[in-house]
Amino acid sequence: MKREFAVIGLGRFGGSICKELSAEGMDVLAIDSDEDRVNEFKDIAAHAVIADTTDEKVLKELGMRNIDHVIVAIGEDIQASILTTLMLKELGVKKITVKAQNDYHEKVLIKIGADHVVHPERDMGKRIAHSIISTNILDYLELSDAHSIVEVKAGKKMHGKTLIDLDIRAKYGCNVVAIKNAYNKGINVSPEPNLKIDKGDILIVIGADKDISKFERILVAED
Structure with a gap:
């Protein structure tokens, strides 16, 4: 069964989400108070409407309580973001x-019940900062305020060594949860300790931010 989404706020962030969901074949209701922005999405989203989402009556008329997932991507107007979220919650949006x-x-x-809160600018800043540390940092994802998961490409410091040799858990406090082979692209989940790592292999590592920083600085960054 096709899921229904609504994206409120069609700036760069909301617009990007709207385009991706629509490209994946989802039914998307695109909403913004700016007519020009709405017109940009009338041929992209299933429905595109001009609306003030701080008006509870408007939200009811749009049938928001029947939407599976609402993304509130309102730009600089924090008050509008909070009011919209509060009313969506009161309407019983899933x-x-x-x-x-x-x-x-x-x-x-x-506090008012948002299920998921995102900081796109902050999160992108973290990803860029970690990629600057080393060209071998491929991706960085924050899991909580203190823990993250990082995707790294094995360099010369890891080449030919096993997980036992590197002793990543004991030395850095991190866990290697998967390794993608550089040659056949196969993925080894929960790899064996005696698995030999080749240069170019991709390691998925999880741990506390302070431990990951140490791991990146000592073992991942190239001289």
Whole structure:
């Protein structure tokens, strides 16, 4: 059964989500208070409407309580973001994801019942910072305030060594949860300790941020 989504706020972040969901064949209701932005999406989303989502009557008329997942991607207007989220929650929307402008905004959103809060600018900044540390850092994903998962490409410091040799868990406090082979692209989940790592293999590593930083600095970064 096809899921129904609504994206409120069609700026760069909301617009990107709307395009991707639509490209995946999802039914998307695109909403913004700006007519020009809505017109941009009338041929992309299943429905595109001009609306003020801080008006509870408008949300009811749009049938928001029947939407599976609403993404609130309102830009700079924090008050509108909070009011919209609060009313969506009161209407009984099943899942609400909201873009936060700052940590204070996030705290308020969580208190009023947002299911998932994202910081696209902050998260992208973290990813770029980690990629700057080493060209071998392929991706970085925050799991919580203190833990993350990182995707790294094995370099010369790891080449020809096993997980036992590297002793990553004991030395760095991190866990290698999977390894993708550089040659046949096969993925080894929960790899054996005696598995030999080749240069170019991709390691998926999970751990506390402070431990991952040490791991990146000592074992991943190339001289």
